[in-house]
């Protein structure tokens with residue numbers, strides 16, 4: 001029996017993983033490949049799953065945590081469900097704070113090892129922010145280590161968001177990446193627009209080699225001292241959006257937490273309908289959406305003060321209602 005190739009999409013929060021996944025799913029359809037997806041999110045809310053709605057009916061979700069050792073059996077269970085659908089390819093989108101080595105290990109579980117192989121770890125790089133990671137994450141060494149491993153173990157590095165950086169910055173990033181990973185290919189993109197056909201090459205040529213491997217570091221044993229559901233100090237907070245509001249007001253609210261806020265996303269009702277709000281570091285975008293579920297925002301950040309944020313959020317809506 002041939003093993004199913006697995007592509008792991010890694011990269012820090014907001015780097016462009018879901019944007020690439022949408023392209024990969026479109027290409028899968030074009031090539032007549034049956035693609036399935038395992039999504040992993042930090043909180044209990046699956047915004048990326050909603051974004052991908054309609055792109056693939058075969059999405060398994062692992063919410064509330066990064067795929068790390070305590071989730072190994074859940075990964076195996078989810079993968080088995082996907083394998084029952086007889087896919088040609090499986091994409092795993094990790095959370096922005098996951099170390100791809102953990103999921104690679106999960107693929108070697110006894111019930112999976114004969115059914116799947118790791119084809120590629122693709123790591124997306126947010127070119128606008130990568131050079132600032134060390135200073136932004138100063139208080140969280142584990143996070144610095146994880147973002148570094150995302151680069152070091154990648155087979156393919158995609159430096160995304162090239163529309164937001166200068167040529168001088170591109171050269172600095174190039175130098176940094178080559179220092180941290182001398183063997184990976186490096187591709188530059190805007191909105192993760194890469195040559196996806198070449199990423200699929202191994203599947204097309206049907207040279208499905210039996211391998212599950214990853215470039216491990218010498219000291220890759222997992223650190224068990226962290227609490228089970230928090231790999232780093234990164235926290236995710238879900239805020240319900242009970243009534244229609246304005247984008248300006250939401251952005252003003254987010255700005256208040258900017259020192260700790262790394263990522264926010266969710267569905268908000270504005271005057272003329274529902275919008276998907278995406279916030280990466282300080283950059284915000286709004287896209288009209290056909291989403292029909294409850295409106296909410298998810299805030300992800302370092303040491304976010306949950307009770308203060310929730311209190312402020314409630315006050316924000318009391319003001320609207322008054």
Ligand SMILES: Nc1nc2c(ncn2[C@@H]2O[C@H](COP(=O)(O)OP(=O)(O)OP(=O)(O)O)[C@@H](O)[C@H]2O)c(=O)[nH]1
Pocket residue numbers: 011012013014015016017018019020048095096124160161162163164189190191192263278279280285
């Ligand atoms: N300006 C610009 N924005 C981009 C680019 N690529 C993606 N984005 C935007 O960046 C935001 C985050 O993109 P995603 O694809 O959701 O990133 P992600 O890595 O999946 O995010 P998480 O799953 O939250 O870690 C979205 O608003 C995208 O539209 C790019 O090349 N340039």
